[in-house]
Amino acid sequence: MFAWSSVAGERPAVMGIVNVTPDSFSDGGRYLDPDAAVAHGLALVAAGADVLDVGGESTRPGAEPVPAAEELRRVLPVVERLAAEAGVPVSVDTRKASVAAGALAVGASIVNDVAAGSDPDMFGVVAEAGAGIVLMHMRGEPSTMQESPRYDDVVAEVGDYLVARLERAAAAGIAHSSRCVDPGLGFGKTAEHNLELLARLRELVARVDVPVLVGPSRKSFIGKIVGDDVVARDDGTLATAVWAVDHGARIVRVHEVAAIVDALRLLDVMRELDAAAVA
Numbered sequence: 001m002f003a004w005s006s007v008a009g010e011r012p013a014v015m016g017i018v019n020v021t022p023d024s025f026s027d028g029g030r031y032l033d034p035d036a037a038v039a040h041g042l043a044l045v046a047a048g049a050d051v052l053d054v055g056g057e058s059t060r061p062g063a064e065p066v067p068a069a070e071e072l073r074r075v076l077p078v079v080e081r082l083a084a085e086a087g088v089p090v091s092v093d094t095r096k097a098s099v100a101a102g103a104l105a106v107g108a109s110i111v112n113d114v115a116a117g118s119d120p121d122m123f124g125v126v127a128e129a130g131a132g133i134v135l136m137h138m139r140g141e142p143s144t145m146q147e148s149p150r151y152d153d154v155v156a157e158v159g160d161y162l163v164a165r166l167e168r169a170a171a172a173g174i175a176h177s178s179r180c181v182d183p184g185l186g187f188g189k190t191a192e193h194n195l196e197l198l199a200r201l202r203e204l205v206a207r208v209d210v211p212v213l214v215g216p217s218r219k220s221f222i223g224k225i226v227g228d229d230v231v232a233r234d235d236g237t238l239a240t241a242v243w244a245v246d247h248g249a250r251i252v253r254v255h256e257v258a259a260i261v262d263a264l265r266l267l268d269v270m271r272e273l274d275a276a277a278v279a
């Protein structure tokens with residue numbers, strides 16, 4: 001059975017992104033070839049990734065759904081090889097229970113579900129396999145989610161949703177130690193909503209009794225503050241990931257792994273010194 005404590009124990013974990021898609025928002029088409037995707041995954045592990053997240057469907061704003069057969073065709077060879085060769089747990093980023101089942105059968109051990117079990121078969125598949133799950137908050141569907149999203153209190157509403165999905169996952173037999181939640185930065189949220197979720201991350205962390213994962217990587221709310229080129233977005237991602245971990249996130253999902261690993265190591269040293277100075 002997969003337990004999140006195996007990757008995010010005392011230290012936070014870094015989840016490296018492997019997008020096997022033609023149209024992902026920041027790296028679409030770069031790793032569509034399975035050999036390129038596997039090589040990229042192995043390079044992320046060499047750079048310090050604790051988990052690899054393999055996805056075959058872009059969920060960027062406006063993206064159209066991909067049929068299950070095509071998603072399986074993209075992810076299965078990559079998941080199978082990385083599960084055998086990478087030496088870290090492999091997660092499959094999918095909303096479809098059939099794709100999750102296929103990936104778990106060839107060696108994935110986590111399902112990263114941006115729809116938090118909306119497919120009625122998803123929780124059963126995950127429970128049956130003893131796999132880990134990421135339950136992410138999304139308002140609406142990727143094709144329409146950025147059409148004027150509104151919340152009265154984004155932190156409270158995202159928290160309510162995640163608590164309810166955790167209960168459903170528990171009722172379906174997914175073990176407590178296998179569950180993890182994610183506020184879903186950029187999924188049916190304005191830049192201000194994303195920043196508020198990060199600023200008040202501790203409130204969300206306090207509401208759930210499982211690890212919180214955050215996925216800020218290269219997202220447009222960062223570009224709005226630091227500028228829209230890839231380098232600026234990676235620099236902004238680094239700052240955001242450090243902030244998130246310092247405010248309770250246990251896992252960060254990112255494209256550029258090496259700099260984040262170094263930054264989190266430094267954060268760890270400084271927190272220890274801080275704790276010793278206070279004691």
Ligand code: HH2
Pocket residue numbers: 017019021023024025026055057058059060093112113114134136182184185213214215216253
């Ligand atoms: N963000 C993306 C995809 N999957 N999963 C979780 N749990 N959290 C996230 O924030 C998250 C996610 C979007 O990023 P990316 O995979 O780079 O892009 P695309 O969906 O276009 O492939």
